[in-house]
Amino acid sequence: GMGGDRDGSDFQNTHRNKRGITLNLKLPEGRELFYALVAKADVVAENYRPDVKARLGIDYERLRTINKRIVLASISGFGQYGPYARRPGFDQIAQGMGGLMSVTGLPGQGPVRAGIPVADLSTGLYAAIGIMIALLEREASGEGQWVHTSLLEAQIAMMDFQATRWLIDKERPDQAGNNHPTSIPTGLFRARDGILNLAGGGETMWRRICTALELGDVVDRPEFSSEDLRSKNRDALNAILQERFIQSTVGHWVTRLNEAGVPCGPVYGIDEMFSDPHVEALDMRLPVHHKRLGRLDLLRSPISLSRAAQRGEPTPERGEHTIDVLSEFGLTAEQIASLRAQNVV
Secondary structure (H helix, E strand, O other): OOOOOOOOHHHHHHOOOOOOOOOOOOOHHHHHHHHHHHHHOOEEEEOOOHHHHHHHOOOHHHHHHHOOOOEEEEEEOOOOOOOOOOOOOOHHHHHHHOOOHHHOOOOOOOOOOOOOOHHHHHHHHHHHHHHHHHHHHHHHHOOOOEEEEEHHHHHHHHOHHHHHHHHHHOOOOOOOOOOOOOOOOEEEEEEOOEEEEEEOOOHHHHHHHHHHOOOHHHHOOHHHOOHHHHHHOHHHHHHHHHHHHOOOOHHHHHHHHHHOOOOEEEOOOHHHHHHOHHHHHHOOEEEEEEOOOEEEEEEOOOOOEOOEOOOOOOOOOOOOOHHHHHHHOOOOHHHHHHHHHOOOO
16 A cells, blocks of 8 residues: 655655556456456565455465466565454554564663664565565476565564573563663763764773773773673773763764774764765765656665666656556556546556
8 A cells, every 4th residue: 555645755765666556456357457467477565454365365375376476475564363463563563562662762761662663664674585585486496475474573583682682591681771782881972072872892892992092091990801890880881981082072082983993983863964974975865856846865775786776766646657557468548448437447
């Protein structure tokens, strides 16, 4: 489905480089038309609730009788089976049930949602990876298959090391705020003109940090002499670093620490991020020319391929390519006009 404000930034960014057709799957003629497309297609992706597929006659068992090479990719809120399968899915609900909100935010201030729909986005990525696996396997087997994932499964998978801390060590992770849960010193520090982000776990980094900050008297203190002790005494350690960082600017420390081989960086607002000279060099904008809305800068894909340029076609208007696509699949102008009259397309 393509809901929401069609002219809004999110919609325009999400649906670029697609062709848009309308098709009424509730009418038998619409379904027949859909089957005609499936017969020549490689992949069908859908995000209906699990029970809707069978009702519309577009479940995998039906589609594979039309084209045994078809890959059907299904995305849902909670998966294709299980007690919650028919519940509506929503990113924030998956963040909560998948455990992300319990490890995000500042200790003692309650669970916090991530500032992006991380469950939605990762579900799309996992589905795309699943589709590619199925297409690659098809080279050997000659058959497609049904690929499915869900917001909840994707969010749980994204919990990664936080989840395995529980599975293997029976350790329930809590919020660690901006401190890394296991690697010290890692976190945010105030500099004279903004916020510095530091990631310096491990013995080598600890020594480099002390050298770069000219804290020679601190480096060999017994209370900081191992990773475990630095973790235990993190508040005292962070206070010493904070006192030093406030004496100069973010830019000064970023340059100095990077020269010493210590991972660090500024913490940008979105506007500052786009004006960083390195981000400008990477050129994360994808300019498109929309017939009604004019030039729009969208986000380019972060994947660069040596033989494929990034395409920039604007998001289609509703049903903009219905005639083009149906003509490609062999329908005549008369047939298309007749389908339109019956409200099939």
